[in-house]
Amino acid sequence: MSLVDYLLVYSLGVIWVVIFMNIILVIGGYIYYTKIHDKKMKEEIDYYPFVTVMVPSHNEGVVIKRTAESLLRLDYPKERYEIIIINDNSSDNSEEILNQVKDKYKGRNFTVINTDSVTGGKGKSNALNMAFNISRGEYLAIYDADNTPEPKALKYLIQTIDEDPKLGAVIGKFRCRNKNVNLLTAFINIETLSFQWMAQAGRWQIFNLCTIPGTNFVVRRKLIEEMGGWDTKAITEDTEISFRLYRMGYKIKFMPLAVTWEQEPQTLKVWFRQRTRWAKGNIYVVIKNAKYIFKPSAGVIRFDLIYYVTIYFLFLSANILSDAIFILGLLGLIQVHVKGYVLAIWVMALSVFVLSLLVCISTEKGELTFKNFIVILLMYFTYCKLWGVVAGYGFYSFIKDTIFKKEVKWYKTERFE
Incomplete structure (x- = not known):
């Protein structure tokens, strides 16, 4: 075999390792969903601890009223939770809208922190730390500014x-409320339910x-105090804090019955910016925690570290190689000697991809449709390829920001009416 053949075998091997990992996770996930949907949650609990609900917000005037009012209507005793919204260096009408909400719901534990470019504007982690400094809750609940949680979520x-x-934290599920807007939001809906x-x-x-x-998660206040708040250098503060909680000896549990609905990007430009931020932030977390891969005392977080390394480094390189070899082969610029095997492996990969995603969406009422079957087929050839571009650009951005020591600031995801 030639060097091209070896590179192709490497790329296909890595891709199949990731596919195998996802098959295992789908099987385990389906078992868990089966158990959790049979679980009977109490309509009333014996003790309602005091909770602080924190919402970091930057130029969210389009959606912030709906979010604030949905939080004020949660099925949780009104005197047992407070809401703190950080209107962080906004230049739109967010402050005016939030003042109207305060006037409408007088007497409620509802606080708004308004900052400017001097006191704020330094990213989500910084905004959360500001709210944490004045919070009173035994537990902290975090929601994004475009969220409308179901009444029983908290x-x-x-x-x-x-x-x-x-348990150091418990996470709920977020769903795509604008999934029917266009093909991109349909892709994101499937991605959310599966990956x-x-x-x-x-x-x-x-x-x-x-x-x-x-x-849509809650975390114990005492643990945030112990770790000194959120890491202001992390633009994916959620992943970063997860690793710290596990290193402290606590677990994070998934409770899929706690659901919030959020607005997903409706244009490729907005989607690309958001996902690049995710990729760049996760690369920061992986590098920050890489030393724990070889420490048995790190426990299960080693799986996550290996998973992220596989996805953002090995899988990315494998995708670039396989696509490059495919294109160059079509143009006749290179010769591949294992074409028959490649076709068989590719058909198998597509089949497993489609089948596993169909299993994933079957857990949600109304999602297992012929329309979504077509969406999944299209995803394989389009959306999944775009992910490779995002991951590659995210890695490039991380290197550039590290070299030039760029300060972490808000990465605004554009909202739509």
């Missing part, structure tokens, strides 16, 4: 974490391991 999260002192939530369910079922998302 109660289910608190009920779960309060049952087990070994995010089915994977989280599988990791909890198999490893008792989850990663905090940026929204």
Whole structure:
């Protein structure tokens, strides 16, 4: 075999390792979903601990009223939770809208922190630290500014974490409320149900391991105090804090019955900026924690580190290689001697991809449709390839920001009416 053949075998091998990992997670996730949907949650719990709900917000005037009012209507005793919204260096009408909400809901534990370019504007982690400094809750609940949680979401999260002192945090699920807007939001809806939530369910079922998302989760106040707040250098503060909680000896559990609905990007430009930020932030976390891969005392977080290294380094390189070889082969610029095997492996990969995603979406009512079957087929040839571009650009941006010591600031995800 030639060098090209060896590179192709390497790329296909890595891709199949990732596929195999995802198959295992899907099986574990499906088992967990089956168990959790049979779980009976209490309509009322014996003790309602005081909770601080924190919402970091930057130029969110389009969505902030709906978010604030949905939080004020949570099915949780009004006197047992407070809401702190950090209107951080906004230049839109967010302050005016939030003042209107305060006037409408007088007497509620509702606080707004307004900052400017001097006191704020330094990113989500900094905003959360500002709210934390004035918070009173035994537990902290975090929601993004475009979220509308279902009424029982907070109660289910608190009920779960309060049952087990070994849990440092409990995460809920977020769903795509604008999934029918266009093909991109349809892709994101499938991605969310499979590569995010089915994977989280599988990791909890198999490893008792989850990663905090940026929204719809609760964490013990005492643990945030111990770690000195959120890392202001991390632009994916959720992943970073997950690793610190595990290193402290606590677990993070997934409670899929606690649901919030959020708005996903509706244009490629907005999507690309958001996902580049995710990729860049996760690369920062991997590099920060890389030393723990070889430490048995690090426990299950080693799986996550290996998983992230596989995805952001090995899988990325494998995708670039396989696509380059495919294109160059079509142009006749290189010769591949294992074409028959490649075709068989490719057909198998596509089949496994489609089947596993169909299993994932089957756990949600109304998602297992012929329309979504077509969306999944299209994803393989388009959306998944775009992910490789995002991961590559995220790595480049991380290197550039590290070299030039760029300060962490808000990465604004554009909202839509």
